[in-house]
């Protein structure tokens with residue numbers, strides 16, 4: 717019994733994506749960024765149709781240098797849609813931008829593909845992350861590489877950006893998690 721419990725814990729906490737079928741799906745609600753000194757502007761994205769396909773452009777206003785730009789990631793859930801968010805244990809400690817892109821891009825990799833629906837070269841983990849205006853075209857949010865167990869509701873992921881130790885703004889992605897239809 718103890719062994720079984722242990723195995724289940726390992727499965728839930730490791731990246732055992734393929735071992736358990738996923739029972740939920742995700743779709744975009746919103747993507748926003750803020751802060752006047754924020755080097756990223758992602759407020760030009762629209763969401764199309766019932767599927768909420770992300771479409772539009774975002775801009776990196778300068779190269780994101782691995783030494784001066786650090787980010788912290790946090791996640792929150794609003795189970796009933798009343799705007800009351802509770803923090804979840806999925807977090808990313810403060811780390812350099814290139815390291816973070818390398819470590820966490822996997823969550824977006826099934827959704828955002830270079831040459832297919834974006835020209836942002838995330839798959840090569842470029843460092844520094846090059847400035848420019850990039851497009852997203854009809855991006856469907858795919859939760860393939862997300863944790864097997866996920867609470868239902870509105871999931872908010874916030875990446876806070878620090879430049880030379882100053883909090884310059886945040887990137888916020890809200891998605892809706894629901895039972896597979």
Ligand SMILES: *[C@@H]1O[C@H](CO)[C@@H](O)[C@H](O)[C@H]1NC(C)=O
Pocket residue numbers: 750751874885886888
């Ligand atoms: C930007 O958004 C974050 C996360 O939503 C929030 O905590 C922060 O207060 C906002 N900052 C500004 C300058 O509006």
Ligand SMILES: *[C@@H]1O[C@H](CO)[C@@H](O)[C@H](O)[C@H]1NC(C)=O
Pocket residue numbers: 762764771772773851852853854
């Ligand atoms: C979707 O985004 C692309 C690239 O930015 C743009 O050319 C196209 O007009 C957009 N489509 C809609 C329906 O907004």
Ligand SMILES: *[C@@H]1O[C@H](CO)[C@@H](O)[C@H](O)[C@H]1NC(C)=O
Pocket residue numbers: 782783812814815843
């Ligand atoms: C970025 O910085 C981190 C920590 O400072 C380091 O571990 C990593 O190797 C650097 N990445 C690149 C591509 O320079």
